[in-house]
Amino acid sequence: MRIAVCGGTGTVGRHVVRVAGERGHDVVVLSRAAGVDLARSPDAAVDAALAGADVVVDVLSTTTLSAKGAVAFFEASTRRLLAAEERVGVRHHVALSIVGIDGIDASYYAGKVAQERLVAAARVPHTIARAAQFHEFAGQIVARASLGPVTLAPRTLTRPVAAAEVAEHLVAVAEGGPAGRAPDLVGPADDTLAGMIRRLSAHDGTGRRVLEVRLPGRYGSGLASGALRGGPDAVRGRLSFDDWLGSAARAS
Ligand SMILES: NC(=O)c1ccc[n+]([C@@H]2O[C@H](COP(=O)([O-])OP(=O)(O)OC[C@H]3O[C@@H](n4cnc5c(N)ncnc54)[C@H](OP(=O)(O)O)[C@@H]3O)[C@@H](O)[C@H]2O)c1
Numbered sequence: 001m002r003i004a005v006c007g008g009t010g011t012v013g014r015h016v017v018r019v020a021g022e023r024g025h026d027v028v029v030l031s032r033a034a035g036v037d038l039a040r041s042p043d044a045a046v047d048a049a050l051a052g053a054d055v056v057v058d059v060l061s062t063t064t065l066s067a068k069g070a071v072a073f074f075e076a077s078t079r080r081l082l083a084a085e086e087r088v089g090v091r092h093h094v095a096l097s098i099v100g101i102d103g104i105d106a107s108y109y110a111g112k113v114a115q116e117r118l119v120a121a122a123r124v125p126h127t128i129a130r131a132a133q134f135h136e137f138a139g140q141i142v143a144r145a146s147l148g149p150v151t152l153a154p155r156t157l158t159r160p161v162a163a164a165e166v167a168e169h170l171v172a173v174a175e176g177g178p179a180g181r182a183p184d185l186v187g188p189a190d191d192t193l194a195g196m197i198r199r200l201s202a203h204d205g206t207g208r209r210v211l212e213v214r215l216p217g218r219y220g221s222g223l224a225s226g227a228l229r230g231g232p233d234a235v236r237g238r239l240s241f242d243d244w245l246g247s248a249a250r251a252s
Contacts, residue, residue: 003025006030015164016167019168023175028049031060038060056094067106067111075115082118095129099230106222128180128182131169134166136163149209152213153192162187165249187236187237200245
């Protein structure tokens with residue numbers, strides 16, 4: 001099967017590309033680094049990249065906490081992809097979203113809710129697959145929310161999962177054909193974002209100080225509510241955060 005991975009240079013996208021290749025699929029990557037900018041490239045370039053693809057796996061992202069910015073990014077990229085998929089005849093659109101975001105329609109999550117809405121209403125057959133925060137999310141927050149040696153971690157109750165396992169799930173979803181909605185994927189154990197960053201720092205010996213802050217508003221209360229941990233029907237990943245720290249899945 002030919003699988004187009006939009007965001008195939010990203011945190012989870014790199015794993016999707018690797019896993020799909022290992023499973024014998026023909027893989028094409030769309031990202032700015034790979035020469036396709038979904039905000040700027042002409043339709044002809046997007047169509048050429050998607051030509052012959054059986055499935056599009058959308059693991060694009062943007063770094064913003066602005067609801068307006070997130071909605072603009074996810075709506076524009078999703079609309080562009082779906083329109084191109086219709087033109088070139090792609091028969092399955094797989095979108096990666098986030099467990100438990102219903103009712104937390106704010107900040108970055110407003111963009112994900114808007115993306116899900118567009119995908120669910122599209123003419124291209126689809127599957128929306130939601131995953132919990134990646135183990136790699138701890139490092140992403142260190143990169144994005146640090147002042148020198150201090151990292152500000154929003155109070156977040158999570159059940160994190162390795163991006164490598166999310167990629168395996170997404171490739172299986174792509175292979176399975178359009179299903180509307182895939183089972184949620186969460187990790188094997190409850191955690192907090194601050195706890196993850198502290199253990200990441202201890203493991204890597206970076207001496208980072210972590211300040212846990214309760215963010216205000218609907219976004220902050222959503223993060224702290226436990227909703228992101230998913231429900232009893234969620235599929236559980238196998239690799240815990242602590243085992244992941246020194247694992248090959250992290251190194252790759
Ligand atoms: N991080 C988490 O904990 C987590 C948990 C659950 C679900 N998710 C979802 O998983 C998805 C991927 O997240 P991630 O953390 O892997 O993201 P990421 O590491 O930030 O990667 C984002 C990807 O999008 C590409 N991209 C951004 N703007 C683009 C543009 N204009 N045109 C083409 N490509 C563009 C980037 O490549 P270039 O820079 O080369 O363009 C990169 O490959 C997101 O939808 C996110 O909501 C994330």
